[in-house]
Amino acid sequence: MTFKKTSMALIASALLATTLSARDQIKIVGSSTVYPFSSSVAEEFGATTKFPTPVVESTGTGGGMKLFCAGVDLNTPDITNASRRMKDKEFKMCEENGVTDITEALIGFDGIAIAQSASVKSFNVTKEQLALAVAEEVPSKDGKSLVKNPYKKWSDIDATLPDREIVVYGPPKSSGTRDSFEELVMQHVFEKMPVYTDLFKADEKANKKYKAYSVIRTDGAYVESGENDNLIVQKLTKNDAALGIFGYSFLEENKDKVVGITVDNIAPTAETISSGKYPVARSMYFYIKNQHASEVPALKEYTNLFMSEKMIGTDGILTELGLVTLTDDVRAAARTKVMNSEKLTAEQLKH
Template sequence: MNRILKSRAFKTTVIAAAVMGVAGVAQARDQIRIVGSSTVYPFASYVTEEFGAVTSYPTPVIESTGSGGGIRLFCNGVGEGTPDITNASRRIKSSELERCAENGVTDVTEVKIGSDGIVFAQSSTNAGMDLTLEQLFLAVAAQVPVDGELVDNPYAKWSDIDASLPDREISVYGPPSTSGTRDAFEELVMEAVSEEMEAYGGEGYTEIRADGAYIDAGENDNLIVQRLTEDTDSFGIFGYSFLVENANSLSASHIDGVEATPEAISAGDYPIARSLFFYVKNQHAEEVPPLYEYVDMFVSETMIGEGGYLTDIGLIPLPEAEREMARERVAQRGTLQVADL
């Protein structure tokens, strides 16, 4: 399965940039164009390859651009040079949907496909590590409270934060600012912790340190995985599915005493859990006939249900009622409104 998935990812990525850069007026075509989240990418890649194999349509073109980058491309307008679908590892923002509308993208359907956890992982050659959300925040925040005052982060080693932690330098490979994983990490870790700290005045603080302890590793989570196998003293931040794919070489820290498991993530017990989405540009449906056929395949029980194909590669299924709601929203071509966000 892993070899097939890597082959699919390579094939779809190498042709994506050339196709997605073509601008022009809308015209009929039978190849779907998809951009967006690197976390959702493995799941969408599986569906695109299956779609190409079992239908008469060509395999959709898919590019991993990050959630923010994908939504930006998606919202650029309607027409040949813009994508039909964008994947996202966090919900679209009201400001982004407003920009869509300003550019003529006025009929968008939101589809929730499953749950995911953000893991804080390292090489499995190391002893496991338990962290609190606060310790994780103190490791990566640009400014932290010391004696009641905010100062530039002075922590060079994990043991500087807490003597019970390893005497290892803080080195974290993480996603860039365009990533949905970064957005979710900032919300679920940075904001959640800082809002409870008096030094921040009750407001969420999300600035990541830029002194070399946090390394922007780009949108490709597989590169973070590769670096952790080479740099065994470092940690990485990425989606749970990449941990599943590399369980033989990586292990994830427990957060607030909770292990990242499908059950804990689905139940909301794991502190850094989030939902996964994709967004459909309904205004392209007439000119791109296979669009809804692909969407129907993606939300089918065969793909996202309990025991579905995508669970084999790390997708955590939604409860049955939520899966049915997703299919109903697709069937009705429900239009997302700013008021819904």
């Protein structure tokens, strides 16, 4: 009899613990670029369902991945937003910590705006000029070696550029926007320059960094400005000489204060980003921890709402915040993945 009572007590205790461990409120972390979109969906979700408004934190893409991949405990996030695709090493980190059932949600496109105060005359910059402005090491005058970046003004790089001090407010290393900028601008430019690639070939082990060079200067010309892109907007309004790097959505939200300069003579607009003409554009995602679905009943409803036409469709709410929509067929395929909780594999990340 005592054994029966003890067993029943243990079962009751376990059931109570399970009930207490479940939660109604979704926890979301990740990209500062995706943050406005995710927050808008969260507000709509809180207003139109029986569940509380999800908590959305802007931690940067890299920071969000670390939190998301830390484990399956309910103290860890249910979703992480990302302004780039999950990296192989992040997928492995998730696996090592037991996060083995993840769904990838592609929501749309975003351009990386190179912006300045609206009160200053705009100019055009090439991707090469932009890369040379922020790199730690640049080619010497004879092009045969790399030297510490000597450029202080844009006109030092090219006489046709403004006689303005190089000051670039940009995202920190934990940011997906920073990752995308390094890949789409710096690596794209420097992988075509023999002065970088020859160094790698000459001593692969010693010069590994030159294979895909993306080391940003630390002498004050590039100023890391945190994960809050609105702070960069504020800094641009106070410094007419400066440029800022952030997601196109923030340019849309603040077009009375800042303007995007053209890159390779193409302005950042919804049309140029969706068509692929704008040279600094990328896809945006969020990642779902399916192992939380049974304990966080709101999770499925929230993700379905996010992927709905109401939110990411061509006339969806998020387009008003600067989301550049996917084509109908790509959007439908992305929605199906989420609705079916399709499990992400390491192989898929390679394509």
